[in-house]
Amino acid sequence: xxxDTPYEGLSDESDDHRWAFGTGFTDPLExxxxxxxxxxxxxxxxxxxxxLGDDALVYSHRLQQxxxxxxxxxxxxxxxxxALDLLGQARMLLARAGKTDGRSEDELAYFRNEPDFRNxxxxxxxxxxxxxxxxxxxxxxTWRLALFESLAASKDPVLAAIAGKGVKELTYHRDYAAxxxxxxxxxTELSHAKLxxxxxAFWAMVDELFRPHEVEAALPGVAxxxxxxxxxxxxxxxxxxxxxxxxxxxxxxxxxxxGRTGRDGLHxxxxxxxLAELQSVARSHPDATW
Amino acid sequence: MVDVWTVAAQTPxxxxxxxxxxxxxxxxxxxxxxxxxxxxITPTYSGCPAMREIxxxxxxxxxxxxxxxxxxxxxxxxxxxTDWITEDGRRKLAGAGIAPPNPLxxxxxxxxxxLTARPAAVNCPxxxxxxxxxxxxxxxxxxxxxxxxxxxxxxxxxxxxx
Numbered sequence: 001x002x003x004d005t006p007y008e009g010l011s012d013e014s015d016d017h018r019w020a021f022g023t024g025f026t027d028p029l030e031x032x033x034x035x036x037x038x039x040x041x042x043x044x045x046x047x048x049x050x051x052l053g054d055d056a057l058v059y060s061h062r063l064q065q066x067x068x069x070x071x072x073x074x075x076x077x078x079x080x081x082x083a084l085d086l087l088g089q090a091r092m093l094l095a096r097a098g099k100t101d102g103r104s105e106d107e108l109a110y111f112r113n114e115p116d117f118r119n120x121x122x123x124x125x126x127x128x129x130x131x132x133x134x135x136x137x138x139x140x141x142t143w144r145l146a147l148f149e150s151l152a153a154s155k156d157p158v159l160a161a162i163a164g165k166g167v168k169e170l171t172y173h174r175d176y177a178a179x180x181x182x183x184x185x186x187x188t189e190l191s192h193a194k195l196x197x198x199x200x201a202f203w204a205m206v207d208e209l210f211r212p213h214e215v216e217a218a219l220p221g222v223a224x225x226x227x228x229x230x231x232x233x234x235x236x237x238x239x240x241x242x243x244x245x246x247x248x249x250x251x252x253x254x255x256x257x258x259g260r261t262g263r264d265g266l267h268x269x270x271x272x273x274x275l276a277e278l279q280s281v282a283r284s285h286p287d288a289t290w
Numbered sequence: 291m292v293d294v295w296t297v298a299a300q301t302p303x304x305x306x307x308x309x310x311x312x313x314x315x316x317x318x319x320x321x322x323x324x325x326x327x328x329x330x331i332t333p334t335y336s337g338c339p340a341m342r343e344i345x346x347x348x349x350x351x352x353x354x355x356x357x358x359x360x361x362x363x364x365x366x367x368x369x370x371x372t373d374w375i376t377e378d379g380r381r382k383l384a385g386a387g388i389a390p391p392n393p394l395x396x397x398x399x400x401x402x403x404x405l406t407a408r409p410a411a412v413n414c415p416x417x418x419x420x421x422x423x424x425x426x427x428x429x430x431x432x433x434x435x436x437x438x439x440x441x442x443x444x445x446x447x448x449x450x451x452x
Contacts, residue, residue, distance in 0.1 A: 028341075031330070031363025074426035074436065081432035088337025092366075149400060161366035165336050167401070168369060168452040169432070175404045176427050182405055236403050243405060 027105075028091045034099045034158055037222075044218035045156060046100030047118070050108070051215065051263055052147075053093030054119035057109060058271070059140060060086035061278050062123060063133075071130055078176055082137070085169040092162045110282035114272050115265040121254065122205040124262075124270040131184055131191070132198035138177035138240060139202075143209045145170040146232040147224050155221040178240045185244025192246070200249040207253035208261050209233075215263075295320045297355040298329050304343045305431060308386045311344065315374025318365050326359045327352055332370050335432050372433075372451045384415045389437065389448040407435075412448050414439035424448075 036042045063083035070076035094108045122140065127133040148170060151163035184191040210230045216223040241248055260266035298320045299312035311317040311331065319330040329348050333341055345362040352360045372391035375383075380390035392409045407424035414422050419441035426436040434447040 029364065031361070032366060074428075077430065078426065078428040081428045084337035084339070085335055085432055086337070088333075088335060092336060145401065157367070161369070162336070164367055165333070165369040168371075169335060171401050172427065172450065172452070175408075178403060179405055179427075232400055235400075239403060240405075 027095060028088070029095045029099070029158065032158060032161075034096065036100065037156055040156060040222055041218050042100045044215050045159075045222065046097045047215045048219055048223050049093045049097035049100075049159070051118040051213075053090045053097055053108075054117050055123055055140075055144070056086040056090035056093065057278075058117070058119045058274060059123035060084075060090060061274055062126065063137075065126065065277075066133060075130075079133075082173050082176070085166075085173070089162065089166050089169075096158055096162070106282070110279045114267050114275060117262075117265065117267065117271065117275070119262050119267075119271075120205070120208050121262040121268050122202060122209065124268050124274060125202060126270065127198075128201065129194060129198065131194040132201055134177050134180035134184065135195060135198040136202055137173065138181050139206060139209075139237070141170050141173035141177055142236045143229065143233055145174050146229045146236075147226075149232075150224040150229070154223070159222065174236070178236075181240055181246075182244045185241075185246040195244070196246050196249075199246065200251060203249040203251040204254040208263075211256075211261060211263070213263050292355065294322045294327055294352070294355075294357060297352055297357075298327075298348055301344070301347050301351050304340045304347065306383070306388075308382045309375075309379050311348070313376050313379030313382060315376065315379070316344070316370060322357070326361065327357045328361045328363060330363045330365050332365050334370050337432070370452075372449060375449070383449060387415050387446055388434070389413060389415045389446055391449040391451040394451045409451065412437055414442060414444065415446055416444045417442040 036045055060083045063079050063086070066079050067076065070079060090109075091105055094105045098104055098108055122136065125136075127136060145167065148163040148166045152160055152167060154160040154163065181195065184195040186192075210226050210233070212225060212227045216225055237248070257266050299310055299317055301311045301317075303309045303311060303314050303316075306314065314334070316332050316334060317329070318332055319328075321328045329352070331341070331344060331348070341364070348362050349360045371394055373394050375391065383390045389412050392412070395409075407427070411420050412422050412424075413420050414437075417439060419439055421440040422437050423440060424435055425438050425445065428434070429436045429447050433449055433452070435450050436445065437448050438445045
């Protein structure tokens, strides 16, 4: 196959010639039966996929911001690959969400504002240092792995399949983060202190992960009850903390505002800056083509 | 004309070109129905950036073999596992200096936490020694880890079991 320019090769055999974003991307759910199972609330299913998709999209972007700043090349490839796994999960979940209301994956990722994002607030923040990176990754991947393990039995076959794949990836993410938390916690006086400070920095946002939501309640047998994940999460964290010799921080949970949290579109200031970067090219050049 | 499965199966993987799609275990189904060929592939990882390349390569290969109308579909479940890499595939990986994956561990209940490198034993694809150590949990791609052989000092990649 030859082309006059490399650009033609990129857009080859695809109707999607937009270059700024989504170049030649095919639908990650192409050929998969995405009809909503009978008896399942389609709008709630879309909202639920958006929650889980936004968690992965926003956190993947935060991890990508670490690129070229990691202490060693080996850790850089690890975080790049973890971010890529999460981006893949986000793409499938956003595509699933979009199929319930006719929006594309790109519209959802690039053309929504902060109040329309449904991610938990834990994933919005820039990590202050490497200790905070691995500590937050441990919390996020331990929680998401527990969630996906349960979600793999969802009555929605598409969600179940996405979760079943994600479980394998998240297992490696959690192990990677846990091993670093142990190294830092059980390392020098300085690494121990930095890890303990890192945990304290975001611990107020951990409770939100286990807060039940009306969207979950509207999807019996399809969605996972967030509150039911707490025990599995605590068992893993207690093991890692005991091995690392660190204490679980004693922090009051960050409050909901008028009953709303990240899952309801109530975010911290950090999300706006993140989205400004994530969305800037697509918004500056909407529908740009080769 | 070679049968349609064989044509599709011989397509090389873009990231591990020593393997065919069939060796890697990502070609799920190839069906010819009234002049249309439908090939079904599954991603190794959720974020696999090669899915589009694989799909285009498959289509071109089938078209060159005389099948004009080709559709490539994705299938997610059951999720791909390294246990699906064929014996041939494992030999080819080792021949290219990449340690093939160990069998996937079994567990009941919640997935156990692992605080050490796994698996403990990976044989060096160069000298065969089992005296090796992991140097990084990830490598150039998500599916591989970096190892080093303590006997022959060679660094090598290991395809992680998933």
